[in-house]
Each structure stands twice: as structure tokens, then as C-alpha cells.
Amino acid sequence: MKYDTNQLEINKVQKSKIEEVNFENLVFGEIFTDHMFVCDYENGQWQTPKITPYGPIQLDPSAKVFHYGQAVFEGMKAYKDDEDQIWLFRPEENYKRINKSSARLAIPEFPKDYFFQGLEELLKLDKDWIKKGFGNSLYIRPFVIATEECVSANPATKYKFMIICSPAQAYYSGEVRVQFSEKYSRAADGGVGAAKAAGNYAAQFYPTNLAKEAGFQQIIWTDANTHDYLEEAGTMNIFFRIGDKLITAPTSDRILDGVTRKCVIDLAKDMNIEVEIRRVPVSEIVEAARKGELKEIFGSGTATVINPIAGFGYKDEKFELPKMKDSYGKSFKDRLMKIQYNQAEDKHGWRYQVK
Amino acid sequence: MKYDTNQLEINKVQKSKIEEVNFENLVFGEIFTDHMFVCDYENGQWQTPKITPYGPIQLDPSAKVFHYGQAVFEGMKAYKDDEDQIWLFRPEENYKRINKSSARLAIPEFPKDYFFQGLEELLKLDKDWIKKGFGNSLYIRPFVIATEECVSANPATKYKFMIICSPAQAYYSGEVRVQFSEKYSRAADGGVGAAKAAGNYAAQFYPTNLAKEAGFQQIIWTDANTHDYLEEAGTMNIFFRIGDKLITAPTSDRILDGVTRKCVIDLAKDMNIEVEIRRVPVSEIVEAARKGELKEIFGSGTATVINPIAGFGYKDEKFELPKMKDSYGKSFKDRLMKIQYNQAEDKHGWRYQVK
Ligand SMILES: Cc1ncc(COP(=O)(O)O)c(C=O)c1O
Ligand SMILES: Cc1ncc(COP(=O)(O)O)c(C=O)c1O
Numbered sequence: 001m002k003y004d005t006n007q008l009e010i011n012k013v014q015k016s017k018i019e020e021v022n023f024e025n026l027v028f029g030e031i032f033t034d035h036m037f038v039c040d041y042e043n044g045q046w047q048t049p050k051i052t053p054y055g056p057i058q059l060d061p062s063a064k065v066f067h068y069g070q071a072v073f074e075g076m077k078a079y080k081d082d083e084d085q086i087w088l089f090r091p092e093e094n095y096k097r098i099n100k101s102s103a104r105l106a107i108p109e110f111p112k113d114y115f116f117q118g119l120e121e122l123l124k125l126d127k128d129w130i131k132k133g134f135g136n137s138l139y140i141r142p143f144v145i146a147t148e149e150c151v152s153a154n155p156a157t158k159y160k161f162m163i164i165c166s167p168a169q170a171y172y173s174g175e176v177r178v179q180f181s182e183k184y185s186r187a188a189d190g191g192v193g194a195a196k197a198a199g200n201y202a203a204q205f206y207p208t209n210l211a212k213e214a215g216f217q218q219i220i221w222t223d224a225n226t227h228d229y230l231e232e233a234g235t236m237n238i239f240f241r242i243g244d245k246l247i248t249a250p251t252s253d254r255i256l257d258g259v260t261r262k263c264v265i266d267l268a269k270d271m272n273i274e275v276e277i278r279r280v281p282v283s284e285i286v287e288a289a290r291k292g293e294l295k296e297i298f299g300s301g302t303a304t305v306i307n308p309i310a311g312f313g314y315k316d317e318k319f320e321l322p323k324m325k326d327s328y329g330k331s332f333k334d335r336l337m338k339i340q341y342n343q344a345e346d347k348h349g350w351r352y353q354v355k
Numbered sequence: 356m357k358y359d360t361n362q363l364e365i366n367k368v369q370k371s372k373i374e375e376v377n378f379e380n381l382v383f384g385e386i387f388t389d390h391m392f393v394c395d396y397e398n399g400q401w402q403t404p405k406i407t408p409y410g411p412i413q414l415d416p417s418a419k420v421f422h423y424g425q426a427v428f429e430g431m432k433a434y435k436d437d438e439d440q441i442w443l444f445r446p447e448e449n450y451k452r453i454n455k456s457s458a459r460l461a462i463p464e465f466p467k468d469y470f471f472q473g474l475e476e477l478l479k480l481d482k483d484w485i486k487k488g489f490g491n492s493l494y495i496r497p498f499v500i501a502t503e504e505c506v507s508a509n510p511a512t513k514y515k516f517m518i519i520c521s522p523a524q525a526y527y528s529g530e531v532r533v534q535f536s537e538k539y540s541r542a543a544d545g546g547v548g549a550a551k552a553a554g555n556y557a558a559q560f561y562p563t564n565l566a567k568e569a570g571f572q573q574i575i576w577t578d579a580n581t582h583d584y585l586e587e588a589g590t591m592n593i594f595f596r597i598g599d600k601l602i603t604a605p606t607s608d609r610i611l612d613g614v615t616r617k618c619v620i621d622l623a624k625d626m627n628i629e630v631e632i633r634r635v636p637v638s639e640i641v642e643a644a645r646k647g648e649l650k651e652i653f654g655s656g657t658a659t660v661i662n663p664i665a666g667f668g669y670k671d672e673k674f675e676l677p678k679m680k681d682s683y684g685k686s687f688k689d690r691l692m693k694i695q696y697n698q699a700e701d702k703h704g705w706r707y708q709v710k
Contacts, residue, residue: 059414068557149385
């Protein structure tokens with residue numbers, strides 16, 4: 001199938017709503033820019049892509065996304081440097097991953113040219129929404145939903161691919177303490193855990209509410225079979241530092257192959273930090289914490305970049321982590337953000353300029 | 356919280372579209388009746404419920420259902436007897452189950468009075484859509500979706516509860532052959548398999564496509580840990596008959612507690628058929644098939660009632676099942692349908708009249 005990028009239709013807003021937004025006081029994911037990108041799939045192919053004013057969409061109550069959760073998404077960010085240049089960070093990875101997620105959910109893949117053209121035109125139109133300043137960014141949410149009007153449980157014949165954008169400030173979630181899961185699970189072996197499938201997230205809400213009641217902010221999920229191995233958090237991959245060594249779980253069909261995770265592994269190599277990619281027994285981490293050898297736990301993900309973990313709970317015990325002066329997490333965050341904001345050399349070629 | 360059922364607002368269609376429908380040639384789940392039931396949740400409570408003409412709904416592109424799959428549903432049927440009386444079948448079970456599903460997905464429970472009042476008023480308004488005749492029914496789809504406009508991954512503060520209805524004919528899917536899953540999984544231990552969570556269904560589409568390419572119509576899912584035990588199909592619980600004994604897997608947090616399954620177990624008792632509710636090793640079923648002792652496999656579910664399985668595949672082998680004269684599946688289907696259509700005594704009190 002050949003997709004022609006001369007077709008993109010652009011319908012601009014009459015008047016921007018940017019004046020109404022207080023950029024000093026943004027709640028994550030609540031405010032959206034003036035425009036959105038939309039492309040419908042029907043009759044076996046993706047139709048003419050469009051950029052339109054941001055606004056509600058109409059769906060039949062029988063649209064399959066409501067009933068069978070045929071929906072996948074991505075999360076990426078755009079940054080503005082001091083010269084007003086706009087940068088994305090490894091967008092190719094997000095493009096590949098949304099199609100990998102789609103394939104697992106029997107959703108047709110989205111054409112690469114449409115993705116990049118739509119994304120870049122949208123960012124150029126809404127460029128004033130990307131604020132300068134270390135920590136400011138525009139969070140970008142590509143997603144696909146099944147729109148076919150039919151309540152029989154099989155793959156849809158109609159879909160909607162969209163990109164919406166939300167301005168974001170540096171993410172500070174307060175001190176985060178996590179619970180190691182003993183009972184609930186996020187993903188099955190042979191399931192959809194490696195896909196950014198919508199249903200994976202709702203499944204975590206109830207156990208996370210229970211963890212919150214017990215005084216934690218998030219859960220680190222363990223393998224569903226034995227609950228003996230640590231896997232990842234709800235929207236972050238997880239790294240453990242024992243002594244001077246980093247440990248993180250290998251990706252699998254249960255664990256999302258995070259872009260930030262990959263960067264941390266590469267940066268660690270650059271910094272001569274040893275990284276072991278292998279199963280992470282809960283017992284090893286608890287033991288290391290007891291002996292004072294567990295120096296750090298941190299999460300990696302697009303929204304937070306690097307999120308330090310202040311402590312964890314397992315069974316009825318709680319452990320506090322030391323406050324490290326030479327924190328690995330902090331170094332990675334700093335290096336990553338400097339690359340993202342075009343303030344440091346980009347030797348891996350991760351930056352992608354929108355012009 | 357007290358919910359007042361004097362509030363239901365009803366807004367009828369000007370003109371029914373029933374004339375346009377060919378009731379002799381219905382595809383499952385494609386045509387909907389004139390009206391729908393809608394109730395919104397916001398500010399911490401369910402608002403005034405409404406019955407309105409069936410039609411599209413408007414949602415913000417950031418509505419959480421699209422991104423995090425916070426959505427659950429039910430499936431039930433209404434039947435009309437020869438005296439034009441309308442019957443539901445164990446609707447209390449569906450009401451309880453949707454709230455159980457909701458709880459697991461951190462969705463607020465829906466009030467019982469609203470559910471039954473909405474359901475019954477809707478059926479009375481659209482009663483002409485329920486056709487007489489053994490096998491005809493109105494398929495009823497209650498569902499709840501998260502509508503809050505925000506792309507942060509936590510439970511929504513706004514929801515929409517809806518009921519839509521679709522006329523259905525006797526379900527005949529042709530001969531069904533199933534594949535026993537060796538690699539893919541439907542549900543994790545500690546996951547949401549026991550909930551009718553939207554995301555559980557999309558997760559099955561891709562493996563089911565592979566099974567179809569291999570010549571099967573459906574998959575019987577095995578436990579995600581070992582793939583050694585048979586659990587259930589995509590929208591049916593599964594029974595195996597070895598000799599004169601029935602075997603079915605116990606419900607768990609991976610398996611849906613099917614209403615039809617419960618009825619089959621009760622009817623088997625009535626008929627003095629032995630039922631073992633225990634784990635079902637794949638090896639036992641394959642062995643029994645080899646020895647000619649495996650007499651039947653059938654699925655149970657609201658849409659199909661009882662669905663006989665003609666054969667199965669496991670690893671590279673295919674097995675055909677005998678055509679039984681004294682088929683248990685057929686007896687159960689017959690007994691169940693006679694109760695549903697008010698043609699037989701209802702000693703368990705399963706029928707529920709709408710008047
Ligand atoms: C389940 C899960 N794990 C990990 C991540 C981190 O991935 P990335 O670094 O690509 O944002 C995310 C968020 O995207 C996620 O949803
Ligand atoms: C996963 C699953 N199993 C089993 C069933 C059968 O349940 P019931 O007999 O209540 O329709 C269904 C359908 O509702 C289902 O979705």
C-alpha cells in the first residue's frame with residue numbers, strides 16, 4: 001500500500017486558546033493544545049489524514065474500543081531549546097513501538113510517513129505551546145482506537161489514529177515509596193504486557209489504590225507465576241543499584257521495552273557503570289537492603305525521565321533507601337535532559353529536530 | 356448514598372426504525388434498537404439516569420477509556436414467549452457481576468435500582484424488537500466507560516454507564532474446532548481475567564487470528580504459568596465429557612464466573628450427571644481423546660447458550676470428537692432454552708418477568 005503525504009488536510013483554529021492557560025501551574029495531562037491529528041481506517045486502508053481544531057469526537061455506543069479494549073497508545077515529548085528550536089527524542093522508537101503494540105492487538109499498522117508528517121506539522125502549528133526552560137515540555141500522546149459499530153468480539157474493521165498534545169512542567173511527584181507486589185499482577189506470560197495496550201493500565205488501578213491505602217505511591221510488579229522476581233512499575237521500568245552495580249529486568253512479553261530504559265543502559269556504558277540485565281529476585285533486593293548494600297532504586301520513563309524511589313515495602317516490612325550524594329539516578333536524569341534540551345553533545349544520535 | 360428512582364428521564368424517538376430491519380437476516384451485534392439507557396457519574400455520584408434515542412456519544416479525545424481501558428461490560432438476553440410476555444434470565448447475576456468487574460477496575464459501582472429500572476423501562480419501550488420464536492432474543496449490553504478528560508494513568512472521576520440492545524437470532528457458528536493454547540495467554544494470576552474487562556478481549560484477537568490461520572475458530576486458553584491446564588474460551592466456559600462424567604475448571608481470578616456455566620452445573624445435578632469441578636490437565640483430555648473416552652467438549656455462554664466443539668488441536672495433532680446421539684450439550688441447551696422461553700418449569704427460579 002502506498003500512502004501519499006501530499007494529502008494532509010489542515011484546518012486551523014480561528015483563535016488560539018493559549019492565553020487562557022497558566023503555564024506555571026499545569027496538572028499533568030489535563031490541558032490540550034489547539035490542534036489534533038486524526039486519521040481514520042476503513043475499507044482496508046488509512047484514509048486522508050487531517051489536522052483539526054482540538055475537540056470532542058463522536059462514536060457510536062457500540063464502538064469496539066468501549067467493549068473490547070482494542071486500543072494502544074504512546075507517550076513522547078517535544079522540547080524547545082534556547083534558540084527556539086524544537087526537538088523530539090528518539091521518535092522512531094515510539095513509532096515502531098505503537099505498531100508493535102497494534103500488531104499484538106490485531107490493529108492495522110500506521111504508515112510511517114503519515115506518523116512523522118502528522119506529528120511534525122502538528123508541533124509546528126502548536127509550537128507556542130512548547131515552553132522553553134529546563135523541565136518544560138510538550139507531552140505527545142499518539143493513540144489508536146477501534147471505532148467499528150458492532151458488539152461482536154473480534155477485531156474491528158474501523159479505527160481512528162490520533163495525536164493529541166498536552167503542555168507539561170517538570171514532573172515532581174513528591175517522595176515515592178513503592179510496594180513489591182505479592183498477589184496482584186500486571187501481565188501474563190504470553191499476554192499483552194509488552195504492548196502499550198490500554199487495558200494493561202486500568203488493570204493496575206485497584207491494586208494501586210490498595211497500595212496507596214498502605215502508604216505507598218506505586219507498585220513494583222513481580223512475575224505473575226511466583227511473585228519472586230521484580231519486573232517493572234506501572235509506567236516506568238525499574239533499576240536497582242547494589243554497591244556500584246546496576247540491575248534491571250530483561251524485557252519480555254510481560255515487560256515494556258522502555259525508551260528511557262534503553263538510554264539508561266547506554267549512558268551507564270558511557271559512564272563505565274556495570275549494568276546486569278537479568279531477573280531480579282525480590283529476595284536479593286531485600287537482602288541487599290538489610291545489609292545496607294542497596295544504594296538506589298529508580299524508575300525510568302518518558303513522563304518522569306528518572307524517578308528516584310525513597311523506600312519500599314515487602315510483606316509487612318518497610319525499607320528506607322539512603323540519600324546518595326553520587327546518585328546514579330540523578331546523573332542519568334541530568335545527562336538525559338541535557339541531551340533532550342540540546343545542551344549537551346548527542347553522541348548516540350537521539351535528538352530529532354522538527355523544522 | 357440514596358438513589359431516587361423517580362428521576363428516570365425518558366425521551367422517546369419520533370419514529371421507530373424497526374421497519375428498516377430484516378429480522379430474518381441479522382448479523383450478531385450490528386443493529387441496535389430505538390433507545391438506549393445512559394447514566395453519568397460525576398462529582399462523586401451517579402447523576403439522573405436517562406433513556407434517549409439510540410445514537411452517537413461525544414467524548415473528548417483524552418477520555419480515559421481510550422488510553423487506559425477503564426471499561427467493563429455485561430451480556431444478557433431478553434426473550435418473548437408465545438403470550439408476548441418478556442423474560443430475562445438471572446439478571447441479578449449480571450448486575451452483581453458488572454459491579455464485581457467495576458470494583459476490580461476501580462470503577463464506582465452502579466446502583467441496583469437504577470440498573471433494574473433502566474433495563475426494564477428500556478425493554479418495555481423497545482419490546483417490539485424482541486421477536487417471538489425459539490432462538491430469537493434481544494441481546495442486552497450494559498457497559499461502563501471512563502470519560503474523564505485527562506491522560507494521566509489513574510482512575511477516572513467521570514464515567515458513563517449505558518445499556519444498548521441488539522436483536523439476535525439463534526446463534527449458529529458452523530462447526531467449531533478449537534486450539535489448546537501453548538504459548539499465548541488470556542489472563543494472569545492476580546490479574547483481571549475474572550472481570551469482564553474490555554482489555555481482556557482485545558488481547559485475544561491476535562492469537563485467535565493465528566489459530567484461524569491454522570484452521571481453528573477459537574482458542575481454549577490454558578493457565579499462563581505452565582499451559583498444562585485448560586481454562587476457558589474467549590467468551591465461553593468449557594466443559595469436557597469423559598465417559599459419562601463432566602469436567603470443568605473451577606473459577607478463579609483468571610476465569611469468568613459464567614452464568615450459563617453455573618446453570619449447566621445445576622442442570623447436571625438435576626439430571627444425575629456427575630460433574631467434577633477441578634483443574635483440567637491438557638494431558639488428560641488428549642489421553643482420553645486417544646482412547647476414545649472423550650465424548651464431548653462444549654462451551655457455555657449467554658450468546659451461544661451451549662456451543663458444541665467438533666474437534667481440537669494441540670501441538671501438531673488434531674483430534675475429532677464423535678457425534679453423540681445422547682449429547683449432554685444438546686440436552687443442556689434444550690433444557691436451558693425451554694426455561695428461558697417459558698416453555699418449561701423453572702424450578703431454580705431463573706426466569707425474571709419484565710412487566
Ligand atoms: C508499562 C510501562 N513501562 C515502562 C514505561 C517507560 O517507557 P518509556 O521510557 O519508553 O517512556 C512506560 C511508559 O511509557 C510504561 O507504560
Ligand atoms: C471470558 C468469558 N467466559 C465465559 C463467558 C460466559 O459467561 P455467561 O455464561 O455468563 O455468558 C463469557 C461471556 O459472558 C466470557 O466473556
